Amino acid sequence: MIRTAALDALPVREAVPALVSALDGHGTAVLCAPPGTGKTTLVPLVLAGLVGGGPRRRVVVAEPRRIAARAAARRMAWLLGEQAGGAVGFTVRGERVAGPDTVVEVVTTGVLLQRLQRDQELAGVDVVVLDECHERHLDADTVAAFLLDVRETLRPELRLVAASATTDSAGWARVLGGAPVVEAAGVSYPVETVWAPPARPVRPPHGMRVDPAQLTHVASVVRRALAERDGDVLCFLPGVGEIARVAGQLGGVDAEVLQIHGRAPAAVQDAVLSVADHRRVILSTAVAESSLTVPGVRVVVDSGLAREPRVDHARGLGALATVRASRAAGRQRSGRAGREAPGTVYRCWAEAEDGRLAAFPSPEIRIADLAQFALQAACWGDPDAAGLALLDPPPAGAMAAAREVLVAVGAVSPAGGVTARGQRMARLGLHPRLARALLDGSAALGARTAAEVVALLSEEPPREYGDDLAAARRRARAGGDAYAARWRAEARRLERAASPAGRTAETGAGAASSASPACEARGPGRSPGSGAAPDDSAAGLIAALAFPERVAKARGEGAFLMASGTAAEVGDGSGLRQAAWLAVAVADRPPHSASARVRLGAVIDEDTARSAAAHLLTAGEEVRWEDGDLVARAAERLGAIELAVRPLRTPDPALVRAALLDGLRAEGLGLLRWSPDALTLRARLGFLHRTLGGAWPDVADDRALLERADDWLEPELSRARRRADLGRIDAGQALNRLLPWAAGEAVRLDELAPERLEVPSGSRIRLDYSAEHGQPVLAVKLQELFGLAETPKVAGVPVLVHLLSPAGRPAAVTADLASFWQGGYRAVRAELRGRYPKHPWPEDPATAEPTRHTNARLRR
Structure with missing residues (x-):
């Protein structure tokens, strides 16, 4: 039975006629509605014709997070007096609750992206609602661009709504082709702001690190809020680690302490989203900023911190970074306190700092690893993403780095076209690196083994699992915690996808797609394995296949050099310290440190490193200036890692000459023999160049002279073989070659200077x-x-x-x-x-x- 009273109480109802009219007239619309107005729940039901009496349409609602997708579907089903799976269902990675009668389906943006790649027309779908588009997740931006492409070329009747509480409405309206903006004035309860900065300065966040003093302060503000205000307290923190540390400091409070984040067990998520008869403190990441209504919350404690992705292309490291939350995020968070009644937000920073915060969060497309986006664009038929309607264009440097990765794993050709292998990788729902590891690892180890290790890499295991990937796999197998349950489900999904049956099904789906023509797949050339290898070697091979530039060779206890050239260290007490070779799966670089810190890795041998990173293998003559002299040797390298070296007796003269020039550039022309007469000649020529110019050469600048090395240092330079030979070159005699003999001016040197x-x-x-x-x-x-x-x-x-x-x-x-x-x-x-x-x-x-x-x- 439809809960009419609850539907009528949703403030967004007043804006629904304008939204329907905008869609009827334009086909696209931007819906701006404050938190708690019902934009996520009522609007899809009306557009689907399940309430309000409109025509029946199939509606897909895209949410940025799995927890939000589940919660939205269950809330809409409750409003209809049903259970999820009937008229309203949901699909997230690894879980689908929907049936033949489902009219409104809530999915994550990642799931919708996969559907679009399989069926660009999105057959049977009439309306797509992109919810919480203000968060600017990369998948959401990509989905929006693809849908606009579909509307323009294939299905102009497909309707599209971009919905959010705090967003750049003008920007989204422009991207959606001048779409009308519909605003809903919600019934917002007043929220009092209490500024609660730390009494003493705390260090700003750097990388993943948050000053422990800041977390202690947040915990104290939670205690203060419990004492000063009624109702449940919702506290926003940047990540799971910070949630655990603050929870540890709240022992003894007169309230139940709950932790909610993307990894939280379903039972905990349900408990948070249910009405309770006792007081609660909910410690949450950004998942509770939007789409979710946490009943009973009257107080919000905002740490003012958030997590954003960062990529260090030079070191080949990608990680999350702790940053100051934007003003838009602050508004979203404070709004949680006033959804059901007047509330209070305690902000753990000074009021004077608030105006200096960024207006909106950084779009992921500007700061994230773009390999997966570039593969999706290539599969769509637009490798450069030049024809996609994006709110922000992808940075050229990040796209170039992404293409290098895709070429290395065989997903795209050097010309940028997607290969058949790349099409299959895109449909696995994994980063291209992990997709490569799953496909090539399945051929070598078997689908089950490869899937289990890749599942560990797709969602990093808890820190208590340790830094040894093989040991983490054994613990996940035996574990009964929430992570182990998710890991097993994901491993089963990946095993099916990597199996011959999954391969056949996906090939068929790809054939029906209108993506770019397939190219030859480029696999590792190994025959399929029939069984699993031992844990250590299996984990190492998969990690090395995923991150070949991070295979690392020991250069001292606990110290390693990765193929990328970045130094890496493992922690004290780690079982990886004695390894001769490592495959580094997860690493970050602490503040002010030249070395990366290994968070998760696996022991490998040299053969595995050579096999996984074969494209980085080089062998040849190396002649270079090193430690103040010329070094000539034959070397075999794996990226920056030296594998084998022997001295060269007769190095290539051209390489020798180039290395000596490098030495002169590095240490200056003082390496030559400069007699007093030579120095005087250089000064005289410099004076004439400054005074008369013309044919008189520039000799004052070492760089200018080295650019003309062929004109004045030959043939002496070609005869040199080491530093000492440079010291025998008479610089004055060589400089005479630069005199303007051809112009007839050289004979006037003594007259003019x-x-x-x-x-x-x-x-x-x-x-x-x-x-x-x-x-x-x-x-x-x-x-x-x-x-x-x-x-x-x-x-x-x-x-x-x-x-x-x-x-x-x-x-x-x-x-x-x-x-x-x-x-x-x-x-x-x-x-x-x-x-x-x-x-x-x-x-x-x-x-x-x-x-x-x-x-x-x-x-x-």
Whole structure:
């Protein structure tokens, strides 16, 4: 029996006519409705014609999370007076509760994505509702783009609704082709905000790490909320680990402490979503931000933290990172306190910080690993995703890295087209790396063994399972906890998918699809195995197949080098410390650490590493500049890992020359022999280049000279074999090759930039051209310039005269001798004549005889 009173009480009912009208007129719409208005439950029932008397339509509702999909389906079924599986059903990975009479089906976005790849027309579906699209999950963005493509090319009658409480409505309306925006004004109960920052500063989150002091503060705020307010308390934390730590600090509170997250057992999820007759504290990840109504909640404690995916393409590491939650997420969270009655939100940060938070969460397409997205786009027939209507385009660098992965696992051809193997991998519902491990691992080990290990990698086991993948598999087999139950279900699903029957079924589905033409599959070339290998070797092979660039060789106890070039370490007390080789399945990099920390790995041998990462194997001559000299050897490598090395007696001369140039670039041209004459020549040429330019070469910059190594360092460089040979090259003689001989200017070198300049005393004084941007310097004793009225010039540039005392110490500097004789000389004469009485100090230097001698020598 339909619960009419409950349906009538849902505020979104007032916006339903406008939504129906928008869909009738445009075919797409954006629905903005505050939390608790019924957009997730009433709207699909109305669009399906199950309530309200409209025409009967088949409606698919896509939710970002499994827990939300189950809860929404059960709530709609309850409103109809039924159980889930009748008119309303749901499908999530590994679980389907639906039947032939199901009209409204709630699915996860991942499930809908798989259906679209199998049947692009989405036959039999009339309306798709994309719920909670503000969360900007990659699957949701991809589904929206694919559905818009279907509407444009195959089924213009397919209706599409983007629904959320807090979203970029203008952006979604634009993506949906100018769709109307329908807003529902919900009956929102007032929510009081209490700012509750820590009393003392806490360290900001970094990577996965959250300052323990922050979690202690959150626990204290929960206790405060229990004391100050009535009703259940819903506390938002970034992850499962933080939930467990805060739960440990809430011992003794007068309330039941429940933990809800994507891994929580179904019984716990049901308990959280049910009405209770006692007080509760619900510790939750972001799963409770939207789509779920937790009855009895009057208080929200918001830690202000969230988790987002991050990818370190340079190190080949992907992980979640703890970040500050956006203002939109904060509004969603606080709204949980006012869904049933007036409530309170305790925010564990200062009010002044709130305005500096990001407006919306970062779209996954900007920050996540895009390998799975790129494979989906390739299967759709748009490898570059250039033709997809996306709210944000995928970053070019991340797409390039994704294509490299897909080519390496045989999912796409080098040209970007999807292969038959890639089509099958896309339908497994796994990351392409894990799909490769399942397919190739099944051929080597058997489908059951491969499926069990891949199931461990698709949902990382709890930390208490340890860091040894093989041991974690044994524990999951024997375990009776919630994780073990999910693992067994997923392993069965993957075993079916990897079996010959599953392969046949999927091939048939692929043949009916309109995806791009298939290319040749590229498998590992191993024959199928009939039985499982021992746990350790099986776990290692699967992990190595999934992450070949993370196979790692020991280089000290507990220290490893991965094929990607990243150092890795295992924790103290780990059973993996003594391994010679590891396959690293999960790793992250702690703050300020150059090494990754192994979270989950398996022992392998060298043969397994070579087999799994065969595309990284290289062998050949290596001639390079290393540790200050040339090193020549024949080496076999697995990525960055050195497997075998022997010295080379006769290395390739071209490689030697290139390595010596690398050495010169790294350490500078000081490796050559620079005599004083060579340094002077370089300075003279540098002066002429700055002054006259033209044919005179740039020799001041090492990089400029090295770019012209062929012009001036040959043939000496080609004859060199080691660092010592570079030290024998006369740099001055080599530089002469750069003089503008062809232009006829080289013969004017001594005229334009003479090495020495004759002064009135008859002395030939060396000019200093080393001033990088200045004039040539003439450092000469003052008495030797008596009678010289004008400043000497070089290439039209007045020299800078450093006038020296008889002892050779600086007395004055001038670029205008005439002015100096008229003014500055008197002060110099007054200061020095008493100190050097034996030297001439005439009153009129313009008419005095220049000399380098004393008065006594002059009298003789």
